[in-house]
Amino acid sequence: MSESCNSRHFSWLMKSCLPNPSDAKSLVPIHHHANPPATVTPISSLPDDLLLECLSRVPSSSIPSLTAVCRRWSRLLLSPYFLHLRRRLGLLRHSLFAISAVDSGLFAAVLQPQSEVPSWRVSLAVCNDGGQGSLSHARAAAIGPRVYVVSRNAVLRYDSWTGTVALRSPMIFPRKKFAIAVVSGKIYVAGGGGGSEVTAAVEEYDPERNRWEVVTHAARKRYGCIGAAVDGVFYVIGGLKIGNETSVTSRGTAAHVYASSMDLFDVRSRQWLRSRSVPGGGCVVAACAAVGHVYVLSSHAVELSFWRFDARRGGGGGFGEWTRLKSPPLPAQVRLDGTVRFSCVGVEDKVAVVQVVGCIDDLLRRSGRSERGLRESLVLLYDTVDGEWRRAADLPEMITRAACACVEW
Known part of the structure; x- marks a missing residue:
């Protein structure tokens, strides 16, 4: 065999693997990737159920900004399913x-x-x-x-x-x-x-x-x-x-x-x-529900x-x-008359009693007391587990x- 060789000595299969100098397309380098790039899917293209799963995990502080993204997101955030998912995740x-x-x-x-x-x-x-x-x-x-x-x-x-x-x-x-x-x-x-x-x-x-x-x-x-x-x-x-x-x-x-x-x-x-x-x-003046019970506050004059x-x-x-449970410890200046009304609210295992003075000026004038030390409203919390009352922060003025x-x- 001659030591020199040319293209005629290559088989057709071998020549087909070499680039053709006259073909510009064949000179473009070919990059071989071990892993092809993954397809990027925008979050907006997700169906409602998957999008709700994602949105339900955001912090509460971020929810106001989410409602401004688009009408679809605002609609989903208003749906009961969003609330159900956050409740199930323990985020409420x-x-x-x-x-x-x-x-x-x-x-x-x-x-x-x-x-x-x-x-x-x-x-x-x-x-x-x-x-x-x-x-x-x-x-x-x-x-x-x-x-x-x-x-x-x-x-x-x-x-x-x-x-x-x-x-x-x-x-x-x-x-x-x-x-x-x-x-x-x-x-x-x-x-x-x-x-x-x-x-x-x-x-x-x-x-x-x-x-x-x-x-x-x-x-x-x-x-x-x-x-x-x-x-x-x-x-x-x-x-x-x-x-x-x-x-x-x-x-x-x-x-x-x-x-x-x-x-x-x-x-x-x-x-x-x-x-x-x-x-x-x-006379029942306030009531609420908490942990499977109805709590009632009654007035006896x-x-x-x-x-x-x-x-x-x-x-x-x-x-x-x-x-019958322990009565709420109201301050001495609170009188049970028409100027005072109460609200009861169940908050998990607590019962909040909110005392609101309907018109504090009338109360002060009739009682003859000065305004010092008398707040228009106070909040008492009853723990349904230990059966004790404690005073919480008063309502803002x-x-x-x-x-x-x-x-x-």
Whole structure:
């Protein structure tokens, strides 16, 4: 074989592996990658369920900025599934929430009783739709981080995550001093009214559809009643009867019975259960639900009594049993008269009793005391585990005649 060689000595297969000098494309270097680059998928292309899984893990402080990304993200953050995922991941904290209306908007204050040093965090929200000026007799009910402030002719939704306020549909029957509670993500109201007219209609509000509808009628019309909910039962507690009783004796008896009793409405079956009465009589001035029980604060003209009703149905519990608990230690300057009202809010295993003076100037003038040392409102916390009371931070001064609720955020 000759030692010299040329292209004719190469087989066709070998020549096919060499670049052709006359072909510019064949001179382009070929890079061989051990691992081809992965395809980049933007988060916006994810389906809703996967996107919710991602968004539900962000810190609470980042949620306000997420709502401003796009309409789709804002819609997902408002969905009940986002709230369910954060609750399942243990990222929600229960807090005591108080809100009051001023000319410029709404003052909102949040207190976390579980903190080592609980303190109120105050914010001001402006309602661009108006309507905040008619909330003098409003009730508050919270669904997750959103608080619905329900008054006679208006309903406002306050988002504790974003600090925004939106106007929602009002109740069908305008009413004040009514009972309100949340059952399975829907709001229920009963009792109350305007003037001498007290309505028997029980309304249900669906926040997703922004719609009210009448679901039943109560056998007893109550004015000034209080609401609570445990295990699918809506409790309508206390209040007065405003009806057609002819004699003074009949009116007095009816008022006494109503003031110390509660009606039970089973939301799922749409049926009223047997009514219960608070032992010892008195007038129920505040009530709430916590850890499977209804807690009731009653006034006896010169003192308060505190009761617990076992509202756990089934499972061998003592449904319907009453237990008297230690009364809240109110300061000596607090008088049980018409100038003082109370709110009870269940916050996990705590019961918060918020005492609010309706008009502090009238109280000071009638009592003859100076303003020094007298606050318009105070907060007491009852621990349902050890059965002890302790005083929490007073409501901020700008929170007056507050509506209170428990929020998750």
